Amino acid sequence: MTLAGAMGGLAGAVLVFGAESHRMVTDGSTAGFTGSAGFNGIVAALFGGLHPLWTIPASFLFGGLLVGGNALQRAVQVPTALILALNGLVVIFVVSTDRYRRMLRERASQAETAAKLAAQTGDTQAGAADPRAPDPPGPDEVDP
Amino acid sequence: MSDFFTQAILIATFASGIRLAVPLLLASLGETFGQRSGVLNLGVDGIMLLGAFGGYYAVLQTDNVWLGLLVGVAIGIVLGLVSALISVTLLAEQGISGIGVYLFGLGMSDLLFQRLVGTPRPISKFPRLDIPGLSEIPWIGGMFFNHSIIVYVAFMLVPVSMFVINRTTFGMRIRSVGENPEAADSLGVSVAGVRWATVTIGGTLAGIAGAALAIDLGIFQQNLTNAQGFIAIALVYFGAWRPVGVMAGSLLYGFVNALNVQWKTLGIIPQEWSDIANMAPAIITILALVVVARRFRQPAALTKPFTRGT
Numbered sequence: 001m002t003l004a005g006a007m008g009g010l011a012g013a014v015l016v017f018g019a020e021s022h023r024m025v026t027d028g029s030t031a032g033f034t035g036s037a038g039f040n041g042i043v044a045a046l047f048g049g050l051h052p053l054w055t056i057p058a059s060f061l062f063g064g065l066l067v068g069g070n071a072l073q074r075a076v077q078v079p080t081a082l083i084l085a086l087n088g089l090v091v092i093f094v095v096s097t098d099r100y101r102r103m104l105r106e107r108a109s110q111a112e113t114a115a116k117l118a119a120q121t122g123d124t125q126a127g128a129a130d131p132r133a134p135d136p137p138g139p140d141e142v143d144p
Numbered sequence: 145m146s147d148f149f150t151q152a153i154l155i156a157t158f159a160s161g162i163r164l165a166v167p168l169l170l171a172s173l174g175e176t177f178g179q180r181s182g183v184l185n186l187g188v189d190g191i192m193l194l195g196a197f198g199g200y201y202a203v204l205q206t207d208n209v210w211l212g213l214l215v216g217v218a219i220g221i222v223l224g225l226v227s228a229l230i231s232v233t234l235l236a237e238q239g240i241s242g243i244g245v246y247l248f249g250l251g252m253s254d255l256l257f258q259r260l261v262g263t264p265r266p267i268s269k270f271p272r273l274d275i276p277g278l279s280e281i282p283w284i285g286g287m288f289f290n291h292s293i294i295v296y297v298a299f300m301l302v303p304v305s306m307f308v309i310n311r312t313t314f315g316m317r318i319r320s321v322g323e324n325p326e327a328a329d330s331l332g333v334s335v336a337g338v339r340w341a342t343v344t345i346g347g348t349l350a351g352i353a354g355a356a357l358a359i360d361l362g363i364f365q366q367n368l369t370n371a372q373g374f375i376a377i378a379l380v381y382f383g384a385w386r387p388v389g390v391m392a393g394s395l396l397y398g399f400v401n402a403l404n405v406q407w408k409t410l411g412i413i414p415q416e417w418s419d420i421a422n423m424a425p426a427i428i429t430i431l432a433l434v435v436v437a438r439r440f441r442q443p444a445a446l447t448k449p450f451t452r453g454t
Contacts, residue, residue, distance in 0.1 A: 039247055046240060081254035081366070088190070088248025095241040096234035099449075 011041065040066070043087045046094055062087065155286040157406045158399075163291060165398030166298045167192070167357040167369075171376035172383070172390045173298075173305050174349025179380055180309060181342040182322040182445035183231055186242020189373025190249020191223045191347050192354035197253040199355025200364035201260060203267040212267075213294070213355050220351015223249075224344035232339045235449040246373070254366045261364070269362045270294055294356045301349075305387040318342055322443035325450040335450045350376075375429060382433045384440035396432065400425040 044062050048055035069083035171188050178185045195216040203212035223245065230241045270292030279289040309315040320328040321338045329335050350373065357372070358364050375397060383389025404421050407413045413421045 039243060042240070042243055043247070079255050079258040081251045081258065084251025085248050085255055086251070088244045088246065088251060091244030091247060092230060092236075092241060095236040095244060096230045098237065099235045 040087060043091050046091060151283070153406065153410075155283060157402050158287040159291070160405070161395065161399035161402035162287070163295060163360065163398070164401045165394040166295050166360070167353040168372055168376050168379060168397055169298050169391055169394040170301070170353035170356060171350045171373055172379040172394060173301055173387060174346035174353070175377055175380045176305065176383070176385055176387060176390055177309070177318065177342040177349075178339075178346040179446055180322045180385055180443055181318045181339050182325060182443055182448060182450070183228075183339050183343050184238045184242070184377075184447045185227050185231065185245075185343055185346055186239065186374075186377065187223070187227055187245025187249065188242075188346070188350045188376055189369055189371055190246035191220055191227075191350040192357065192369045192373045193249040193253040193367070194223060195219045195351030195354030196358035196368050197256055197354075197364055198351075200267060200358040201256070203359060204261065204265060207268055209268060209270055209359050212359050213352065216351045216355020217348055218351070220348040220354075221344060222347075223351065224347015225340075227347055228340040228343035231449070232336050232343065235451065238447045238449070250367060253364075253368075257364055257366070264363055264365055266362045267359070270356075270359055292360070294360070298356070299391070302387045302391045309387070314338075314341075319443075321450075322445050325445050325448075329450070329452060339450075375426070378429060378433055381442070382429065382436060384436070385443060393429070393432070397425050397429055400428050 040062055041059075044058045045055050047061070048058035065083050065086070066080070069078075069080040072078045072082075073080050171192055175185060175188055198219040199212035199216040202215040203209055206212075227242070227245055230236045230245075231238050272290060273293050273296070275289040275296075279285040281289070307315075309318060317328065317333050317338045320331075320333060321335050325335045328338075353376075354369065358368060361368075376394075379390055379393035379397065382393040383391070404413070404424055408418055408421065
């Protein structure tokens with residue numbers, strides 16, 4: 001938790017020194033200077049499957065979404081807020097399918113072990129008609 | 145400082161403290177229901193924001209504050225049902241799915257506001273309802289009895305929630321599902337059903353809270369609630385999952401906020417300190433949380449999704 005706090009502080013400092021304009025600007029909007037980058041960080045971590053390396057492409061994706069959102073606003077006058085709403089939907093869908101995907105994965109690995117067992121004991125029964133023969137594991141969903 | 149102790153200003157500060165406490169009270173009462181049944185709904189702030197925008201837009205179009213409130217209720221019900229689907233039926237991680245709902249509400253309310261309204265336009269506010277007789281009492285009348293109807297309704301909901309949670313069959317089911325869902329399930333209580341109901345109640349009250357906030361201020365802007373939904377969740381812990389405690393927390397927060405505003409207007413807090421003073425309500429709430437809430441135990445099944453036979 002302390003580490004997370006330290007990283008969060010670092011992110012804020014980077015935002016002031018590097019990314020924006022070398023100063024802290026509160027643009028009058030109550031969302032404040034960070035523009036809820038902290039919450040987006042949660043989204044990115046989640047999207048990267050809570051793995052340190054995968055969060056890098058995930059962060060790039062959301063950074064791209066935000067910058068693209070700005071361009072979109074300039075080009076076709078779609079407010080950037082759309083991106084925030086989209087991020088929310090990403091979180092909702094990722095989190096609420098989490099258990100389902102885990103279930104699929106477990107079922108697939110069960111099917112694998114069952115197939116192995118069948119192969120091992122197969123020399124007596126030729127592995128022909130096992131009534132509990134599992135379906136071939138379907139195309140498992142690719143983890144983000 | 146001496147200005148502060150005049151009767152008119154003291155009464156005004158007290159009354160505005162009560163008024164500021166109302167959205168928090170509504171939202172945190174709703175959250176109390178959810179948490180007592182074991183569901184932590186972190187999306188309160190998002191639901192409040194969408195309810196606030198819905199209420200604001202309805203009043204802007206029709207100039208009818210009650211219709212605005214009704215739209216807030218409808219949005220609250222819909223989002224409450226969605227939250228219930230996510231956290232009860234789809235068994236999502238409750239700490240994170242709520243943040244999704246929050247981000248969605250934050251972005252969506254801003255998006256709709258910019259597309260449909262554009263520049264902030266003030267709307268009509270709740271009419272004031274002076275309770276005849278009671279509002280004539282010196283001091284007390286000015287503090288308690290000349291608010292808008294929504295204020296009375298919000299405070300009436302405290303004893304109602306107490307009664308529902310502590311004295312009805314439904315309340316007993318809520319508590320049993322929150323403490324020991326396996327036992328409740330074995331006795332034939334539908335854990336999912338109870339949780340769907342409580343989360344929907346929570347969403348509805350959050351929607352009302354948002355609409356009440358927008359109509360009370362007579363304005364909408366990006367991030368209108370300013371994370372009050374998260375404060376409301378903290379207040380549930382502060383109030384030890386009891387409606388009266390939640391009310392005390394909301395009032396504390398409201399009063400500190402009102403004092404802050406009043407002292408700034410009177411110049412008791414100098415200009416350069418105003419940003420620091422703005423943090424006072426949050427800091428005091430956190431301190432009170434640390435001191436008070438440690439003595440109480442949270443519902444045993446809080447944040448734990450329930451599946452039979454695990």
